[in-house]
Amino acid sequence: MSDRPLHQDLVLLQEEILWYKKALEFAGIGVYKWERQKDQWHWSDKVYEIRAFGKDPQYANPVDFYDRVHPDDRAMLLAAELDCKSGIAALNVEYRFLWPSGELRWHRELANMLYDGHGQPALMCGVVIDITQEKQRMAQLALIAQTDPLTGLANRAAFDRWLDDHIPQTPDPHHAVVLAFIDLNGFKAVNDRFGHAAGDQILRQVAAGLRAHCAKQWLVARLGGDEFAVLAPTPTATLEVQRERLQQTLVTVFTQMAQEASEWAVGAAIGLSCYPRDATAAQSLLSQADAAMYAAKRTGQRIAVCDSPR
Known part of the structure; x- marks a missing residue:
């Protein structure tokens, strides 16, 4: 003791x-x-x-x-x-x-x-x-992980997740989506002539134009390089109205940019696809929009829009 x-x-x-x-x-x-x-x-x-x-x-x-x-x-x-x-x-x-x-x-x-x-x-x-x-x-880190650092738009990972979330495995007769795949026309020439700083400025201007004109419920993303995408959900009954609205919105964005950018002017090849009209799976819908974008690019026009082939 x-x-x-x-x-x-x-x-x-x-x-x-x-x-x-x-x-x-x-x-x-x-x-x-x-x-x-x-x-x-x-x-x-x-x-x-x-x-x-x-x-x-x-x-x-x-x-x-x-x-x-x-x-x-x-x-x-x-x-x-x-x-x-x-x-x-x-x-x-x-x-x-x-x-x-x-x-x-x-x-x-x-x-x-x-x-x-x-x-x-x-x-x-x-x-x-x-x-x-x-x-x-954690929320800030999650946001950073889903954001393109140059433009502030959603990045490819966020876009893929959003696309999967909005394309149900079982087709929903009341739910539709319009997808726009955008590739800039003339971007490489401007980037080569004026440098990467000018190219980055163009990408930021495109992002600003898309943010300003696209509806709040649409997802706008930079997929990488000079490729962008817009995803617009809509009731099935208004699919064609939403497709037309998205097309006119994108044409307006790039028309205004062409008028304001002078020698830095770029155009856009825009491919559209619609769920469930053109595809009932997320990646198929994206592939259809991608194919339509290449069809728009082959027209040779500064700003061209093509629908998914049906």
């Missing part, structure tokens, strides 16, 4: 507890427990802070907390908590939470059950972490 006085052991224990509390505070981690026998919650100060609740010593069962969980996440959180309380599975969830200010935050919650001497679930111990900044960084 140690000869060290008991009060020294208590001092050391208090110091250790303080270190743990400080470490949790610095890490932004709140801790809580739920006592099964009393059906009672206990939150640390940090949990109150993370959840933006005023601390109330009498407020042992903060049921109002669930009212501030995003409605789409509430059932998932409650089910996960019930599984943890029943000893079925540890709790590991992420959910959205509404602060009184109206700001929507993201929280991660992890917990597990402790068992009594009879092997029955007795005490759930858990932690809460605000992961809003982490989610924002």
